[in-house]
Amino acid sequence: MPLTAPALDPSTVRPRTDSGYPEPFRSRVLPRQKCALGDALGLAKIGINLTTLGPGKESSMRHWHTHEEEFIYVLEGEVVLRTDSGEQVLTAGTCAGFPLGTRDAHQLVNRGDRPAVYLEVSNRDDSDQAYYPDVDLHYNPPGQPGRFTRRDGTPY
Amino acid sequence: MPLTAPALDPSTVRPRTDSGYPEPFRSRVLPRQKCALGDALGLAKIGINLTTLGPGKESSMRHWHTHEEEFIYVLEGEVVLRTDSGEQVLTAGTCAGFPLGTRDAHQLVNRGDRPAVYLEVSNRDDSDQAYYPDVDLHYNPPGQPGRFTRRDGTPY
Numbered sequence: 001m002p003l004t005a006p007a008l009d010p011s012t013v014r015p016r017t018d019s020g021y022p023e024p025f026r027s028r029v030l031p032r033q034k035c036a037l038g039d040a041l042g043l044a045k046i047g048i049n050l051t052t053l054g055p056g057k058e059s060s061m062r063h064w065h066t067h068e069e070e071f072i073y074v075l076e077g078e079v080v081l082r083t084d085s086g087e088q089v090l091t092a093g094t095c096a097g098f099p100l101g102t103r104d105a106h107q108l109v110n111r112g113d114r115p116a117v118y119l120e121v122s123n124r125d126d127s128d129q130a131y132y133p134d135v136d137l138h139y140n141p142p143g144q145p146g147r148f149t150r151r152d153g154t155p156y
Numbered sequence: 157m158p159l160t161a162p163a164l165d166p167s168t169v170r171p172r173t174d175s176g177y178p179e180p181f182r183s184r185v186l187p188r189q190k191c192a193l194g195d196a197l198g199l200a201k202i203g204i205n206l207t208t209l210g211p212g213k214e215s216s217m218r219h220w221h222t223h224e225e226e227f228i229y230v231l232e233g234e235v236v237l238r239t240d241s242g243e244q245v246l247t248a249g250t251c252a253g254f255p256l257g258t259r260d261a262h263q264l265v266n267r268g269d270r271p272a273v274y275l276e277v278s279n280r281d282d283s284d285q286a287y288y289p290d291v292d293l294h295y296n297p298p299g300q301p302g303r304f305t306r307r308d309g310t311p312y
């Protein structure tokens with residue numbers, strides 16, 4: 001019998017297949033599917049995505065957040081976690097967490113030959129900004145809510 | 157090679173095996189193991205537990221929260237989700253979410269013959285209280301922070 005709220009079968013959630021990134025960053029993350037489980041369940045304080053990352057793809061550009069902490073738990077396949085201190089391979093059943101404001105930028109890269117599937121969790125804070133040390137990118141600069149811009153605030 | 161922060165192998169986290177419940181509720185949930193992954197990773201805004209619930213046991217008494225929303229994702233085994241609208245079986249790969257303040261009380265019950273393993277996620281809010289419609293229990297009443305009491309605020 002199909003599950004009904006407050007239960008949910010993630011396979012019934014239509015995945016987002018887009019990215020808010022401008023090029024050339026967009027092509028580095030897509031194809032990537034995100035099923036917004038938290039939104040589907042009516043959650044407002046926490047964002048929860050079930051994300052599928054294709055072989056050769058990056059979860060995001062390497063970044064850190066000012067007001068949102070993040071948690072990821074690997075369900076299938078494996079990803080390489082890249083931070084300031086180097087690389088670690090995360091296999092199914094392992095996890096990682098990124099306290100806010102640490103300035104230790106992170107990303108996941110799928111270097112395998114099959115999709116990697118993981119849960120990603122964060123608190124939600126409209127005042128959050130994200131910084132990208134490796135590329136000329138900034139998220140949610142003052143006066144441009146929800147936008148990705150260059151570091152100096154100019155548009156792509 | 158062992159994972160190091162910000163990565164974490166949950167098997168290296170010593171589980172909590174206690175419960176803050178008074179009897180007779182304590183015996184209904186234990187044995188139950190909770191690995192506090194969020195705490196181990198230094199997260200402050202979100203609580204994340206990897207929980208193992210024994211056969212015949214309940215995740216909690218049926219309850220709802222005033223200021224914390226909850227999300228659970230089943231990893232192994234299965235649990236029965238009990239809410240005001242009845243029962244649903246959650247198998248591995250399915251999930252449920254409980255917006256705050258809905259007054260639709262919930263619990264998970266392991267009616268199988270093997271442990272059930274799931275992730276549980278919530279935002280953290282010190283002003284949260286939990287109400288238990290089926291039993292004489294209340295969590296975090298005014299003036300008794302972090303305590304479980306009877307509904308009228310008297311101690312067990």
